[in-house]
């Protein structure tokens with residue numbers, strides 16, 4: 001597939017952020033990258049260079065009008081990110097300059113790169129495998145230090161290597177099982193069932209460990225989402241401000257002060273925590289309010305933690321009960337927070353709250369806000385970053401299938417249905433693992449993966 005792929009379009013895209021920075025970076029990859037650049041770049045040593053190097057000079061357009069003073073980086077195939085000839089232009093950080101340069105290349109026969117297309121080419125040209133490609137996307141979007149560490153490990157090939165080792169073990173057993181078949185008539189056992197069973201168990205353990213890391217992996221990758229809900233005027237926005245340690249949201253004694261979602265973030269233990277303050281939920285016939293409530297309730301299933309806030313100085317009322325009932329389905333992630341304890345704490349409310357944690361705070365006086373942060377820290381359990389953590393849904397799905405297939409193989413072996421079936425099932429596991437690293441794949445799957453990358457990756 002390689003040669004074919006190399007000969008395709010020359011593609012271009014900005015690869016740095018386009019707002020704020022003082023320098024922008026543009027990448028051009030493909031056969032025309034060097035030739036086009038040499039026609040519009042003032043530094044004559046550029047086109048003669050054989051090796052990767054950088055050059056300083058002026059970039060001009062077709063009318064010889066200067067576009068910018070730039071640094072051009074030359075990467076000769078296959079020694080580049082994509083494995084093709086690559087030119088990177090580092091220009092001044094003005095979107096107008098960047099656009100003019102890109103338009104020049106488009107007029108000269110390049111086309112804009114699709115999201116993830118550079119990385120897709122790197123994969124197609126064998127520079128990286130699929131796990132590594134996906135780790136680049138995780139690396140960019142990681143919302144915690146641990147997720148970042150894990151992504152870097154995967155980019156270095158740690159997970160890919162472990163998969164390769166598992167596959168080698170499997171392939172060895174498969175060939176021994178097949179050898180057994182050849183010698184079946186002569187009654188020679190090349191491999192004992194017990195040995196194969198032991199191997200299957202060993203591999204199942206490894207896969208189980210990957211699967212178990214997924215929930216935590218996703219959390220570390222995306223950060224923790226915490227929703228603050230409760231009826232109007234119980235102090236949700238006050239709590240939001242207390243958690244953020246700033247006056248982010250408007251607070252007032254008029255019920256219905258917050259009308260839409262307000263979110264903001266902090267880092268706790270190097271994990272991004274996103275708080276969402278919502279409009280107070282009340283039983284209402286008002287169309288607009290009903291819609292707001294519907295949207296808030298949709299968030300119940302999306303978030304990782306729900307803080308149900310109530311006024312602890314007052315008896316719980318129908319509006320509180322309405323919400324408590326709604327939250328029953330999400331019980332395992334709800335924390336009850338009794339606010340306004342500076343006024344009073346009514347013990348009688350406790351009986352309605354079940355066995356979930358109950359925290360007592362005063363948002364206004366910022367009392368006991370730490371107890372909430374401690375509950376969030378509990379979610380961010382101690383994770384061992386020495387081990388591979390899975391955070392990718394595709395990889396998770398394939399690992400689950402591999403586990404099922406291993407179970408099947410184990411069954412077949414213990415039921416002594418025949419070694420040829422065991423071998424077949426183990427081969428299926430090998431294929432599933434090959435799909436993870438992308439040795440086995442198809443165009444649709446690939447397009448799907450890379451389409452979710454950002455532009456310029």
Ligand SMILES: Nc1nc2c(c(=O)[nH]1)N(C=O)[C@@H](CNc1ccc(C(=O)N[C@@H](CCC(=O)O)C(=O)O)cc1)CN2
Pocket residue numbers: 025052075078079080081088
């Ligand atoms: N300017 C720039 N910075 C960047 C990237 C990039 O593409 N360009 N990266 C993009 O994500 C990351 C680094 N990843 C890269 C990986 C491989 C090669 C590369 O050209 N490798 C060749 C050449 C090495 C050499 O000349 O010594 C090779 O390995 O053969 C470049 C960047 C982060 N920073």
Ligand SMILES: Nc1nc2c(ncn2[C@@H]2O[C@H](COP(=O)(O)OP(=O)(O)OP(=O)(O)O)[C@@H](O)[C@H]2O)c(=O)[nH]1
Pocket residue numbers: 230231232233234235236237238239250251252253254255256257258259278279280281339340341342343361362363364365
């Ligand atoms: N005494 C006391 N008053 C509080 C406390 N927390 C909030 N309040 C007051 O309660 C009123 C409502 O506070 P908000 O934070 O705006 O309440 P909310 O739940 O966001 O209200 P809506 O946005 O209208 O749903 C304000 O007057 C706050 O000053 C508290 O811990 N103690």
Ligand SMILES: [Mg+2]
Pocket residue numbers: 236237238250257258277278279280
């Ligand atoms: Mg509010």
